[in-house]
Amino acid sequence: MRPTRRTALLTAGLVTLLGLPATAAAAADPADLYVNSADGSHCSDGGTGTKPVPFCSISAAAKVVKPGRTVWIEPDTSYPDPLTIDRSGEPGKPITFAVREESRSFRAYLGKGLTIDGASHVVIRKLSVAGGTKVAGSGNIELDRLYIGAGSEGKGLVVGEGSTDVRVTRSDLSGVWIDGGARGTVLGRNYIDGVINKADVIVADAPGTAVTNNTFVTDCVAALAVSGASAGSSVSNNVFVNWHNDRCTSSVPRTGILVAANAAAGVRADYNVITGPVVKMAPYMWAGTAYPTPAAFTAATGQGAHDILAPDFEAVGPKDGSPTIDSGDPTAPGVIPDDYYGKPTADDPRVPNSGKNGGYIDRGAYETQDDLSGVELGVAPAWAPVGTKVKATAKAASSWAAALTYRYDFGDGTPLVATKATTAEHVYSTPCACEVKVTAINAVGKEVFGYGHTKVAPAGPLTAAFTAEPDLPMGTNPISGPGPLSISVDTAATVAPWPVTSMDVDFGDGETVHSDDLSRTEHTYKSPGDYRVTLTLQDSKGAKSTVAKTVKARYAASGYVATEPFRLLDTRTTNTSVQGGNPIPVRLPNSTAIPGHELSAGMASAVLNVTVTGATEDTHLGIWPSGQPRPATSNLNVAAGGTSANTVTVPVGADGKIQAQLNSGRASLIVDFVGYYQPNIGQRFSPLSPTRILDTRTTGGALGGGKTRTVKVAGVNGIPADATAVALNLTSTGAKEQGHVIAYPDPAKRPATSNLNVEPGKDKSNQAIVPVGPNGTITLFTNTGSTHLILDAVGYYGKDGKALFTPVVPKRLADTRTTGKLAPGATTTVSGLPANAVGAVLNVTATDTTTPGFLTAYGYGGKLPGASSLNTLQGITVPNHVTTPVANGKVNIFNSHGGPNHVVTDLLGYFTTG
Template identity: 30%
Template sequence: MSRIRTALVVGATLLGTVGLPAVSAGGAAAAGTTLHVHRTTGCTNSGTGTESAPYCTIAPALAAVQPGQTVEIGEGTYPEDLTFTRSGTAGAPITVRGVTGPGGSGPMIGDQKTPVNGFVVRGADHLRFENLYLTAAPKSTLLVDGARDVSFDQVTIAEGATLHVTNGSADVRFARGRIGSYQDPAVTVDGGSTGTVVTTNQVYKPGSGPGTVPGIVVKDAPNTVVVANTVNAPCSRSIVLDGGSAGAVVENNVVNSANGPRACGARSADAIGITVGPDATAGSKVDYNVVDPRSGGPAYSWAGSPYTSQEAFTAATGQGEHDIVAPSLVDRGPDAPADPKVDSADENAPGMLPTDSEGRAPVDDPTVPNTGTGSGTRDRGATERSFVGSAFTPAGPTRLLDTRAPIGVPSAAAVPAWGTVDLPVAGLAGVPAEGVTAVTMNVTVTEPQADGHLTVHPHGDQRPNASNLNWTAGRTAPNLVTVPVKDGRVSFYNASGGTVHLIADLAGYHTAEGRISYHPDGPERLLDTRVQPGGSAPVPAWGTLTLDLVNYPYLAGMTLNVTAVEPGAEGHLTVYPQGDTVPNASNLNFLPGETVANQVVVPVSKGKVSFHNASGAPLHLVVDRFGYQAY
């Protein structure tokens, strides 16, 4: 195919033709490296695009820009039909960049009231487009026609517009974009175009009514890379390689041809996840994709033959060895299956980017095994799971240590001055025998003979210069402690000149892998019994108050700061999962009239936790959330 080569930019708006300034290579436009466009007071199309006097519209800037320069477009709406024909050079490309304003929005090329009819790159080389939003009339396109070395990054195409790369274009990349509500295929690469890369995009068409069309179509376009996209094409084909499109790579995509979560019924034969035509199979690679089978149609079509499972597809074609045919959306929860998208991509696939479509770097989800290549932590599809924290399992509260009882020690005896207690924790009270990296406990000192502090540290390590709780002689003091586990044990050092009794209640444990992750969140007040709503009455003596937390999704546990206010008698507070028997454990201890606070990690049962006032008089409670544990 021939490539169209011209030397000037032509620009027109829907409101009329814009007069373009005549600018030579040595003219005023070459004076600065950035040309500014902003529809604001003081803008002018007769100037040179300075920051203080920017162009009002985009077309004059495009007519003036030189290789190596950048056109920065401020936030606002620009109802312009644009055709780009001016080229940069390989060493000095032209960049057209949208600038996000204080309101968090960038420039919009058209809007719903005045959609543009075209956004065309014709016969131009070495262009970069970044952070733009195109609202086009139905069935209009972002057209790349006979162009070379053109990239689009974080460009949204909305309201029926699509992307079309054609007429022998070469080395075009469309990355981290969004295409929605398309009327024709969201992405079409054809016309002998070569080396096109479509990577890390979200392609979504709602509904499945008449006129449903494929998501990504590559026809007669060899060596195309379709990698790490999330494609939803209801009751149609999600990704199609057709005609002379040999040498393609289709990897790390998440495709769903179902009607949302539903099957497509009579249209299921057309609802195919990945289609590779007979003339496109040579040298093409399909692997590491997630293909959603809920459409009821074939997961694959290879050279005209349908396949409903990954196993059958791989056995017949040698392709898709690491593909997964499974639902593309997985609800989180204690009984949910592992999400096949997470930490399972081929990091070494061509076209992979350092960040996802939202600009987020890959995150290792400790609740999922790493099965991908390279670091093993890349997710399939356009987005990385961001709902990730450290692997933590709430447990208990269960008493692990009480030197008065004895529990956790050979005999009942106070810890001597400057003495150490080594406590086994691995394999006890639900803590795994192996793989545990740390435990979280509520630690209490009682009956101390002298002022001092307690240091809790990994067993066998040199004792650090740190304290976990401090006390004065004769006072009971608790605190929540998270400590690494070494050799299955942790150590407690009594840094005081007198004896002290120690109590430790398990609140949870950390592991390198697990189903539950911790998420810092807050602080937010959840309860104050002194005021409405949710309060105005104290917790009675020996009474229990239950707090409903059902608004938090996939909840396994909660990290709270709990304060006992103005207790009428000496006692302690126990926080535990609703419905359980009140355990032999304490989260904070108090004296009459003494306001005491402590942090608490507690498992959640049926979205609720309970607070038991183990004292002979009422007390008020204040509860603040600082984080939660979720499946």
């Protein structure tokens, strides 16, 4: 079955070929030349053929190339002119012409033939030649992996005029003539296709020709015809396929091997396969006599003792069951170790080695190989305590599985296990989550890899353990992913010597999850709070373990993402007024909820401009996260028949919505989306003591209806030039008509939203967070009448901002209705903020006002700024969204000139550094 040594069987018949059997491209020598005719190659035949400026033609390189150098030809390029090579290399220093890429499929194309004339020590690889190839008067020539089409008279390749030692290997040939006293020609591992009514290969007066391991396909005449003085020639290990063709007109008999009487004495033939219809005719024509069988042929000539006739030509080739497998002569003249595709000679362990001296080279151009495409690896048990025997089992996708060798790496640093067996066992001495690897290696050295895993646990009892961390969104705008108040429960800390078969998690809010294995799990709470999370496990041996701990679900510190304002809801367009006491859900644009406004699924808090209009009675509106209890706070107040607007910052509910509820009566509700806060993205905030940016009473005059005004906001008044958004308190005074004001970034893209509703005779204010537009500006617009506008900056967002925002479910901090009014010129201090807060977002409401005035919020202990946070109106309850610095967990609120006020302060969130 097996030879004693592969080397001993192959070495005796190997031909010494220039560059064979190497298949990889050699590193380019600095003195090598380059040819590239492709567009954009910057080629020039007048240059020196460098890689940056190659020759345009192979002929230009052929005229100057020196011994030992290579002409590298760009793959898949074409050269229409005839090519003649007449320069010579030296022994050990051939001149080589090779396509730059070494993969078989990328050839370069010659359009009008190749001639090698009077040259020696030349190697040519991977050219496709139309018009034929001629070798004349040349020696030590190697033609490898070529495609040669037939030229004139059906001659594809001609070797003649006394040429010596020409080797043609691993090529596609159409019509071969070896004549004119050529000596020592080798045809090896080629696919040879003849021309109608002409033999595939004609050898005439060519001593020492070796035709070895080729596959011939012909139809009308002899596949191989030898005549004349051809002493020392051999025909070995070939496959001759002779088809039937109705177009045959030649008088030459159809046969496999034809040797004329004048050549018969000098030709040796053996180990060939002849197949096709010719089997039923005359597979041999030797010295004028036809022989129908190898036995008859051998008896008469002494040749062909190991030849095979194969009536079923479809069974012949590199496939299971073929008579060509492991049946050739590895010592035949002209044998090369690699086949047509560059694959090495391989021993099929399923087939007896019937070749000479037990050899296993295949007959024909192709070598049957193991189709080793992969290997799977199973590891059992996949989970066990230290000291347990683990068994790895390999299953290779191989037709020659019996010949494979396996190397097992158990992943714990112990020595590899090399074996012919498909299994290997191992005992781990230390715990690990180990990757087990197997390498399957076939008889020709091809390797494939498979992987498995095993968890080696400490010995001991099952001990449940877990960690719970906030599950935060990642990336700039994740359309899918965790929402706010999400946690991730990681059970990696569990000590489980055997596989966990049951895992139950009680999240402490009435929700549970079950799994059949130990796994990581996620959960989203509806409300922030402290929850008792319980983990219960059971393993494959029936052991149980339970552990519980308190988990804090909180809105996470977030950066701000400014968006172009757009309208989310307007009940005036749907004729569905809001009814007091009935909460309505408002869908936020998280994920793909709002077509045309696909934003992040991970937003933690939304910034909105909310307007109530057409109220049937004095009332107020509250907004809070969906799925949570309604807080005892409010966001805006409106008088009967009036219109009121306010900016609202509100956390996002677990279902991606918020709730809005009118306290009493009916009204229309308008909600505009301004931006949002989210962990791990967005810009940080830097609070400012209120700083005046614009006052049209002193600069520029009132803003007229239908007009715009551009205001510089970045790069002035302590706001850096690269700020991405600014927080402003926007105040109107002296309005001539009822109308609204819009603040927006791009003067060319005014949104269909509003920021402030103005009324004649009333000073009104609202806070706005506006993205910075071109050249650090924003644009103001009022729709009708005219009004004076005052802009006070209270902070900015940017890459060098100082603080992140932590959303808070609306919470009341202070209410002077329980402590007494805030007198004119007096200050009240609001506490209850985190000690590390540097800023806060508040909803401040002035009520029971006797005289118009304004309130100013600023950091505790700081200097009173000369700007307002809220304008009070006699007899009217006025709210405003206020962003203010914080110091020591406190905020001051100052009442300006005017009457006393009650002041109600609700917390919406706070800013912290870190």
